[in-house]
Amino acid sequence: MEELHIDKSLDKATKYKSLLPQIEGLISTEKDTIANLANVAAVIYESFDFLWVGFYLEKNGELVLGPFQGPLACTRIQKGRGVCGKSWERNESIIVPDVDQFDDHIACSSLSKSEIVLPFSTPTFDTIIFDLDSEKIADFDQTDEEYLKKICQLLNQYCIE
Ligand code: SME
Numbered sequence: 001m002e003e004l005h006i007d008k009s010l011d012k013a014t015k016y017k018s019l020l021p022q023i024e025g026l027i028s029t030e031k032d033t034i035a036n037l038a039n040v041a042a043v044i045y046e047s048f049d050f051l052w053v054g055f056y057l058e059k060n061g062e063l064v065l066g067p068f069q070g071p072l073a074c075t076r077i078q079k080g081r082g083v084c085g086k087s088w089e090r091n092e093s094i095i096v097p098d099v100d101q102f103d104d105h106i107a108c109s110s111l112s113k114s115e116i117v118l119p120f121s122t123p124t125f126d127t128i129i130f131d132l133d134s135e136k137i138a139d140f141d142q143t144d145e146e147y148l149k150k151i152c153q154l155l156n157q158y159c160i161e
Helices: 012-027 033-047 082-090 142-158
Strands: 052-059 062-069 076-078 094-096 114-120 128-134
Touching (some): 033 128, 076 082, 082 128, 094 142
Antiparallel strands (some): 094 114, 114 128
8 A cells, every 4th residue: 555645734634635536545444334434534634733633423313433543532413512513413413613502513522613513324234424524723624525525425435244
């Protein structure tokens, strides 16, 4: 397997653009969902200065912590609870510029100041939540949403087991 090539000084959109083909190359040769989620979390964590990058997986009617990079996190989230549970309930991405202003935000780390979550599915999981946290206020915007959605689409395409 080749190493990740990333110039950390690039602007956000250019960085995502250069990562997408590398992520596709990485996950297109592996069918296992957990293995691919683990590598995607590592790639994004290594490429940006985010606090936490990871996934929650729907199992038996609740979200359970999956592969991630960053500080330890809460293991189970109910539907409708926190940013992740709301994203699952509404089946839409949520950008939270200031977590202190979000009703019912679940604070896994007091260092987290802003957050983005995106829901998607794979053949083996009805819902997976892609969750990213930052120590900076308003660190996530439409650019992150656009490219992270593309990563979710790649995961949906290649994670068939
Ligand atoms: N803040 C999330 C919980 C998960 S952690 O950020 C890793 C939420 O409110 O759903």
